[in-house]
Amino acid sequence: MKVFRGLPNAESRAPCALTIGNFDGVHRGHQALLAQVREAATRLNLDAAVMTFEPHPREFFAQLAGTPEKAPQRIANLRDKLQSLSNAGVDRVIVEHFNANFAALSPQDFIEKILIQGLHVRWLLVGEDFCFGSRRAGNIQTLIDAGKQYGFEVHTMPNVNNEGVRISSSAIRAALAKTDFPHARQLLGHSYAISGHVVHGKKLGRTIGFPTLNMRVGHKRPALSGIFVVQVHGLGDSPLPAVASLGVRPTVDDSGRVLLETHIFDYSGDCYGKLLRVEFLKKLRDEEKYVDLPTLTAAIERDAQQARAWFKEQASFAVSATDRI
Numbered sequence: 001m002k003v004f005r006g007l008p009n010a011e012s013r014a015p016c017a018l019t020i021g022n023f024d025g026v027h028r029g030h031q032a033l034l035a036q037v038r039e040a041a042t043r044l045n046l047d048a049a050v051m052t053f054e055p056h057p058r059e060f061f062a063q064l065a066g067t068p069e070k071a072p073q074r075i076a077n078l079r080d081k082l083q084s085l086s087n088a089g090v091d092r093v094i095v096e097h098f099n100a101n102f103a104a105l106s107p108q109d110f111i112e113k114i115l116i117q118g119l120h121v122r123w124l125l126v127g128e129d130f131c132f133g134s135r136r137a138g139n140i141q142t143l144i145d146a147g148k149q150y151g152f153e154v155h156t157m158p159n160v161n162n163e164g165v166r167i168s169s170s171a172i173r174a175a176l177a178k179t180d181f182p183h184a185r186q187l188l189g190h191s192y193a194i195s196g197h198v199v200h201g202k203k204l205g206r207t208i209g210f211p212t213l214n215m216r217v218g219h220k221r222p223a224l225s226g227i228f229v230v231q232v233h234g235l236g237d238s239p240l241p242a243v244a245s246l247g248v249r250p251t252v253d254d255s256g257r258v259l260l261e262t263h264i265f266d267y268s269g270d271c272y273g274k275l276l277r278v279e280f281l282k283k284l285r286d287e288e289k290y291v292d293l294p295t296l297t298a299a300i301e302r303d304a305q306q307a308r309a310w311f312k313e314q315a316s317f318a319v320s321a322t323d324r325i
């Protein structure tokens with residue numbers, strides 16, 4: 001899969017079957033849409049293409065209005081989004097920088113400059129409520145008219161439902177806000193996880209008996225925060241049980257940067273630079289600002305005990321379930 005930051009240059013503008021959206025979480029609704037793009041691209045001998053935006057347009061508008069707290073919480077970072085798009089068979093992704101110039105494009109300019117000249121669109125699929133261009137003035141009918149004029153097909157995707165309710169990124173944000181991981185999993189079609197490269201931290205963890213893999217989250221408003229039971233994928237054949245903190249670490253850091261820090265039980269390897277995936281299983285508590293390091297360490301010890309107990313309980317459930325068969 002090729003990833004372009006902004007429109008591809010002239011040589012790379014292969015005719016495409018395209019869909020446009022934020023794709024936060026790449027949930028089951030997105031997956032159904034991407035499957036149709038893939039199918040059309042293969043049938044019409046086109047590239048399967050996705051145009052997505054960074055930052056999220058609502059994040060851009062929230063910043064502009066001076067109310068960053070109104071930006072949507074992010075389900076997935078860009079790496080996870082690109083990985084999911086690649087898994088769905090997408091050939092090219094255009095990551096468009098969503099800024100004032102882009103937001104000001106009229107529907108007509110968006111069609112001519114972006115869809116026609118920039119992307120050579122031949123087949124387009126969007127959701128039924130798709131609006132675009134400055135003040136969201138363009139809609140499906142605008143696209144259908146342009147399609148007749150410029151020669152591209154326009155299709156709409158009906159809602160994909162889960163138990164009668166439309167699957168959406170907001171529904172997943174709501175499930176994560178309640179830390180209802182089974183429900184989030186149902187809507188996503190996979191368990192909730194964050195991946196990233198292990199970076200160097202303050203080297204404090206090892207001095208308090210809890211070395212932690214530090215991963216940058218890449219945005220300021222994650223859909224989750226707090227202390228969690230997790231498992232780590234990418235260090236061997238099976239996932240490793242662990243406990244993690246996702247947040248700004250108020251006791252030791254005042255930068256406001258969001259980090260995911262994971263302590264793996266009974267493990268002592270060097271993981272710097274590795275690309276790992278941390279899967280969330282259960283929330284233990286919210287993040288706290290402790291008065292000193294010994295108090296923080298005592299809290300982490302309690303978290304680790306609770307997480308170990310949780311894994312033990314799951315293992316005994318699994319055994320008793322096998323007994324019943």
Ligand SMILES: Cc1cc2nc3c(=O)[nH]c(=O)nc-3n(C[C@H](O)[C@H](O)[C@H](O)COP(=O)(O)O)c2cc1C
Nearest residue numbers: 201202203204205243245249250251252287288303
């Ligand atoms: C299970 C667990 C719980 C944590 N809870 C908190 C917390 O409530 N407040 C906080 O400021 N930091 C918390 N942390 C983050 C620690 O401050 C951090 O891991 C420690 O300072 C080591 O940082 P380092 O990896 O940069 O050396 C927690 C970390 C873990 C692993």
Ligand SMILES: Nc1ncnc2c1ncn2[C@@H]1O[C@H](COP(=O)(O)OP(=O)(O)O)[C@@H](O)[C@H]1O
Nearest residue numbers: 200201202203205206211212264267268270271
């Ligand atoms: N059980 C473990 N869980 C997490 N990381 C571990 C563990 N054992 C060793 N490590 C290694 O130690 C590093 C974390 O140690 P730490 O003192 O917290 O340093 P840093 O502040 O750079 O994260 C990890 O990145 C990893 O390479």
